Amino acid sequence: MRRLTLASAGFLALLSGSAWAADLGADLPMTAPGFDWTGYYAGMQAGYGWGRSD
Known part of the structure; x- marks a missing residue:
């Protein structure tokens, strides 16, 4: 059982290594870089609405 555990751990260690393939x-x-939007900005909003609740 110990031999199987060590073999499995070694196999998994080999699989977890970096890929050194030729076709990476x-x-x-x-x-x-995109525009950073760090200048002056004056945004204005206006709105009007009415409603009725019964």
């Missing part, structure tokens, strides 16, 4: 995905090109 290519690096994606860097994209331009």
Whole structure:
């Protein structure tokens, strides 16, 4: 039983290693950062409504 446990642990350790395959995905090109929205902003809102409750 101990032998099976050690063999299983060794097998799982081999499977959990990093992938060193020849066809790994290519690096994606860097994209331009988005606009940071850190300037002055004056937002205005207006609204009107009425209702009736029975």
